[in-house]
Amino acid sequence: MNDKKISFLLATTPIILLVILLILNVVLYGDNTLGGSNQMALLLSGALAVIIGIYYKVKWKRIIEGISESIKSIIPAMIMLLLIGSLSGTWLISGIIPTMIYYGLKILNPDIFLFATAIITAIISVSTGSSWSTIATVGLALLSIGTAIGLPVGIICGAIISGAYFGDKMSPLSETTNMASGLTGVDLFKHIKHMMYTTIPSFIITIILFLFIGFYYKTDISDEQINLALNLISNNFVITPWLFIIPIIVIYIIIKRTPAIPALFLGTLLGAFAAIILQTDIVIQVSGLTENTFMAQYKGVLNAMVGDVNFSSINDQINNIFKINEANRSNLLKSSGMLGMMNTILLMICAMIFSGSIQATGILKSIADPITAYAKTEGGLIATTASSCIFFNITTSDQYMSIVVPSRMFAKSYKDKGLSPENLSRTLEDSGTMTSVLIPWNSCGATQSAVLGVATISYLPFCFFNLISPIMTITYGYLSIKINRLNK
Numbered sequence: 001m002n003d004k005k006i007s008f009l010l011a012t013t014p015i016i017l018l019v020i021l022l023i024l025n026v027v028l029y030g031d032n033t034l035g036g037s038n039q040m041a042l043l044l045s046g047a048l049a050v051i052i053g054i055y056y057k058v059k060w061k062r063i064i065e066g067i068s069e070s071i072k073s074i075i076p077a078m079i080m081l082l083l084i085g086s087l088s089g090t091w092l093i094s095g096i097i098p099t100m101i102y103y104g105l106k107i108l109n110p111d112i113f114l115f116a117t118a119i120i121t122a123i124i125s126v127s128t129g130s131s132w133s134t135i136a137t138v139g140l141a142l143l144s145i146g147t148a149i150g151l152p153v154g155i156i157c158g159a160i161i162s163g164a165y166f167g168d169k170m171s172p173l174s175e176t177t178n179m180a181s182g183l184t185g186v187d188l189f190k191h192i193k194h195m196m197y198t199t200i201p202s203f204i205i206t207i208i209l210f211l212f213i214g215f216y217y218k219t220d221i222s223d224e225q226i227n228l229a230l231n232l233i234s235n236n237f238v239i240t241p242w243l244f245i246i247p248i249i250v251i252y253i254i255i256k257r258t259p260a261i262p263a264l265f266l267g268t269l270l271g272a273f274a275a276i277i278l279q280t281d282i283v284i285q286v287s288g289l290t291e292n293t294f295m296a297q298y299k300g301v302l303n304a305m306v307g308d309v310n311f312s313s314i315n316d317q318i319n320n321i322f323k324i325n326e327a328n329r330s331n332l333l334k335s336s337g338m339l340g341m342m343n344t345i346l347l348m349i350c351a352m353i354f355s356g357s358i359q360a361t362g363i364l365k366s367i368a369d370p371i372t373a374y375a376k377t378e379g380g381l382i383a384t385t386a387s388s389c390i391f392f393n394i395t396t397s398d399q400y401m402s403i404v405v406p407s408r409m410f411a412k413s414y415k416d417k418g419l420s421p422e423n424l425s426r427t428l429e430d431s432g433t434m435t436s437v438l439i440p441w442n443s444c445g446a447t448q449s450a451v452l453g454v455a456t457i458s459y460l461p462f463c464f465f466n467l468i469s470p471i472m473t474i475t476y477g478y479l480s481i482k483i484n485r486l487n488k
Contacts, residue, residue, distance in 0.1 A: 006056055011366035014052070014358060015395060018045035022441075026457065038441055039350040042397075046354035053361025066360025070352040073398065076261065077443050078345050083264040084136040084451055085338040089304035090271030091137075092335045093282050096246055098237040100141030101148065101332060105226050110149045114210035117142045117156065118163040118465075122203070125167020128254040129174040131437075133264065134164040136451050137247050143452055144332040148229060149221050150322055155213060157454050158462025161437055162206050165466055169429050170199060173257065176403060176433045183407040184425040194422040197482040198430055198472045206465040221322060228321045236314055238278045246270045272301045303337075310334040336453075344450035351397030351441045358395060367395075368409060375413055382427050382477030385410050386470045389432035397442045402432035420484035423477075430473035434466045 021041035029037050050063055091097050108116055120142065125134040139160040146156035168174050172188055181191035233239065250267040254260065275283050276297050284292055286309055287300035303309065311333040318332055358364045371388055375381035385406055392402040407428055414424045436444035440456040449456045476482055 006052065006362055006366040008366055008370055010052060011363045014045045014049040014354075014363060015367070017048055018042065018354070021045065039347050042347075042350040042354040042441060046350075046357040049354070049357040049361050049363050052363065053357070056361070058361050063357065063360045067353050067356035070356030070359065070398075071349060073400070074348050074352055074443055077447065078348060079261055080132060080264065081341045081345060081348075081447055081450065082338045083261060083268060084132070084447075085336060085341040086305035087136065087264055087268045087271060088140060088451075089306075089309055089335040089337040090268050090275060090301065091246075092309055092333060093279055093286055093300065093304045094243065094246075094271040094273075094275035095237040095239065095279050095282075096243045096271060096274065097141055097144065098233050098333065099239050099241070099243045100138075100247075101144045102230060102233050102239050103241075104141060104145035105148060105230060108145060108149075110151070110221055111214050112211065113146055113149065113151065114155060114159040114214045115207055117146065117159040118166075118203075118207050118210055121160050121163030122166040123163075124251065125164045126171045127167070128251055129167065129171035129177075130254060130260055131161075131164035131168035132447065132451075133250070133254055133260055134167065135160055135448055136264075137250065137267075139164060139452065148318060148322055148332055151217060153452075153454050154458040155217075155462045157448075157452050157459035158464065159210050160452070161448060161459060161463050162203075162210075162465035165434060165437065165463075166199070166203050169433055169469075170195065173255070176399065176429065179400065180403055180407070180425045180428045180433070183404060184411065184421040184428070186422045186425045191422055191425045194482070194484065195426045195429055198426060198469065198476055202468040202472045203465055205468055209464050225321050229318055232314060232317055232321070236311070237282065240278070243274060243278070246274060268305065272305070275301060275304070304335065306337045307339050308334075308336055341450055344446045347441055347446045348397070348443050351443070351446070355396040355398060355401070364395065364405075367391075368405065371409070375410070378417055378419065378480065378483065379474070379478030381410065381413055381417060381419070382423065383474045385424065385427045386431035386474050389428060390435050390470065393432065393436050393439050393442055397439070399433060399436035399442065399444050402436060403428045406432065415486070418486050420486055422484055427473050427477075431470040434469040438463060438466055 018041060021044060022038060025037040025041055053063055054060070121134050121139060124138050125131055128134060142160055143153065143156050147153055168176060170192060171177060172192060177192065178188060181188045246267065249270065250263055253266070254263045280292060283300035284290070284296050286303050287296045289296040289299065314333050368388070371384060375384040388406045388409065389402045392405050393399065396402065396405070407424065410424060411421070414421060436442050437448050438456065438460050439445045440449065445456045452459070
């Protein structure tokens with residue numbers, strides 16, 4: 001590569017192009033940008049980065065290797081996404097999701113539903129250390145319940161994600177928590193303890209906001225409507241508390257440090273087994289055949305794992321019971337299987353092509369280097385770190401990169417200013433981990449949008465915990481609240 005460094009202004013042009021194209025896509029396609037327009041925006045911006053790199057004598061082989069490494073890094077995430085799709089299918093036809101909806105409608109009060117949702121997902125996520133698993137299992141059921149009682153889907157998803165990411169941040173089992181502490185050389189539990197100073201206030205504010213919203217949105221759902229919905233679900237599915245054993249098993253083995261991929265695969269198989277045993281008529285219906293044979297059961301399970309399953313007549317009846325208008329009509333009992341995740345996987349691949357292009361060509365380094373020059377004060381350093389984490393979430397489309405790169409960029413700066421490394425590790429989590437799910441083309445944002453079936457832009461304003469966390473850590477920095485310093 002040529003020794004001549006790409007200028008900061010020129011280096012920003014692929015980012016500027018990406019932002020312009022993404023804004024145009026939102027204007028033209030609205031919530032359907034995942035259908036291909038955002039993928040093309042990432043590819044075109046990546047192409048511009050490649051052209052700049054070639055002009056500066058970067059070898060084509062180096063660029064391709066950089067893109068390949070970038071794509072390789074998301075292979076586990078893509079496998080997880082496929083398994084989440086298949087799991088949602090088998091958990092639907094097995095009656096697990098209908099059972100969760102059934103008992104949720106009986107137990108959860110609409111006024112405190114959002115508050116309870118954030119608490120429940122936080123507890124599950126702290127136990128498992130995984131926001132993805134929490135959202136794909138308990139989160140989906142809570143979304144169905146909330147939709148049934150008439151709450152806007154964006155607000156429900158905001159509560160689910162806020163709680164799930166509380167656990168993703170605070171659990172000693174979380175990958176990002178271990179990564180942030182490991183990269184900065186901070187003891188894991190010291191890192192978690194130091195995060196509590198910003199995390200607990202942020203989460204308290206979050207659940208208070210959801211409590212107020214819950215009381216504000218009067219759903220006017222009567223006991224008669226709930227009973228009609230309960231009867232409808234129980235008349236079409238075998239509803240039994242025994243089905244809770246399967247999600248409990250999945251959560252338990254994740255707590256025991258079983259990797260997410262085999263845990264989700266086991267959950268999918270257990271769901272398929274339960275469907276064949278308990279929901280024979282449903283499996284035959286999904287297969288499209290008429291007789292109860294081994295082939296019909298096999299085809300029904302495979303159809304649920306791979307493709308669309310939509311009990312549209314039941315969904316329509318539930319929508320009519322709760323008088324949900326056309327704009328907000330929901331598909332409580334619907335799954336898209338593995339095929340429903342393909343647009344998201346394509347988005348992730350295109351995002352990694354863009355990410356690999358700007359890294360391999362040196363564009364990312366040309367942008368990152370001047371950033372550290374703005375960190376003059378302690379508060380400025382923390383604010384700059386937080387901004388960098390958000391920037392790398394946007395540009396690299398990867399949550400891990402938003403932690404790894406800033407941890408390397410700012411480690412010396414924190415030491416030079418006499419700040420303990422746990423200040424850095426906390427800022428990485430408050431900003432990098434928390435904002436990844438808010439970026440539509442980031443692997444986290446794309447995944448949760450696909451799993452929940454809701455556009456990122458719809459839930460973003462209501463992910464209060466994720467939005468408050470970076471603001472809280474910057475505020476602490478400027479006010480010198482709970483900032484640990486190195487011993488002289």
